[in-house]
Amino acid sequence: MMRIRVLGSSAGGGFPQWNCNCPNCDGLRRGTVMARARTQSSIAVSANDLDWLLVNASPDILTQIRDTPELQPARSVRDSGIAAVLLMDAQIDHVTGLLMLRERASALPLLATPEVLTELGKGFPITGILSHYCGVAPHALPTDGRSFTAPGLDGIGLQAVPLSSRPPPYSPFRGNPRPGDNIGLVLQNPSNGARVFYAPGLGEVTPELLDLMSSCAVVLVDGTFWTGDEMQRLGLSTKAAADMGHLPQSGPGGMLEQLARLPVATRKLLIHINNTNPILIEDSAERAALTRLGIEVAHDGMDIHF
Template sequence: MTFRAHVLGAAAGGGLPQWNCGCKNCNLARAGDISAQSQSSVAFSGNGADWAIVNASPDIREQLARATALHPTGLRKSPIQSVLLTNGDIDHVAGLLTLREQQAFTLFATAEIQQVIADNPIFNALNPDFVSRKAIVLDEPFELVSGITARLIAVPGKVPLYLEGETVQTDLVGEQTVGVELEASGKRAFYIPGCAAMPDDLKARIEGANMVMFDGTLWQDDEMLRAGLSQKTGKRMGHISMSGADGSIAAFDGVKVDQKIFVHMNNTNPVLRPGSTEKALAEQAGWIVAQDGMEFEI
């Protein structure tokens, strides 16, 4: 059996190009000079036939249309057995509404994220006769899809933007932001699309993994401020940046991982431009910058 990952969407919320953004990357993508990217989602399979989707992006209809391995195998019969949510962000849950078409699957998330879904009546469109919702306890193993055992791990992060109050803690560690550890065929992989920092216990857990897909939202913390697009830093948004002494490239230095892949890139991130200095630096450090449609054997 082959343990596989298929990148359905490599970009952060808004995708590339973002509909209302005229930054360099978005204009290049509109002109066809760099590849457009849809919003964050990855599909995993432990046997090549049954699949789980991690995070249901608003672009999921088009993503599934492009992924032939996930096409229906019969009338109202999909190889997608489950969907797992790593947080309650709009770019990770809005696609659930596209999956309401009388298709049986299991929706996995922590109890806190499940409550966010339950509190919004629009998600009642997911008919419980077809979609079962299961709350997963942190660090407890469960079958994500045939052939894959998963564990949810707490990583530093924050609540979704639409749940923020006057005071926002961006390095919460609990059920609101998780990564997922996946095991199949004697191999071990991680998918962590949102992470505010790299504590020592997370490094130790990742050590020796066959693959890690990790938060690549921004190249530098003040990237969006420099571009004149936002007053928020990466840290304020709950994301560790790639570069710098406290960035993810430095944090992974010395951590043994067979394949390191950046996912969830913001539309401003210069690593999205082939030939950029920043992309070259990431690749020199052993990283692959994900793009829509990439497949990896783990």
């Protein structure tokens, strides 16, 4: 049985966000809402509960490792269960944690598309910085449908799927996205064929992508915003969800409509949830709507077996 551990389930900034006093963040601090704190989104995947693929390295990685004893198997005086890291994009909230892994004794296997590796070598030069510490061993991901494995994790089948979204604000390609700027990830259990689709950043669900998701036992997808104008209505940003590369849950063509097209047997979960999203409040009308539709909200520490 393969296992996914949700290390972090929030969008960038976490929940509560350090400088935010929206109703959700203020309510969580005051204890006036039914909600739980969340770190920034990341998952870890293992086929043996000993060797793990870290998918995205959030700024909260040290807290996430501390809260996940399985990631420290203690086989030697210095050790880690993290065998390799795979990046879905070059967003700051998905890559900054790489800097916290600098004490590694050998080069860190780093899997990402050529586009993301270029961003991390130039626009946000983490790989250059790490070359003065442990260094990285880059592995360019194929995005043409070919399957692959990660170093040290041969028991996990992987496939990268180019998605419609946007590269980071610091990227020179922000206004002209490329297919490799953001990916979804298919994880396959070779022993039973079960597949999981993971996509914390998703701006559009195409018919082809819907077919792919329909073939998966579990989909763990973008839950950033409830409405397209969520940040604007709260006076927190001038940008809509689409401007930031995210498909909101509600509204025509939204994530809820897309997930309703999947087979009933497919387990459906939302992750990468922004601090403003009302689904964070466990007794909210929006959370109740998800429950009626059979859609779960991922949380830190959640285990998913497939």
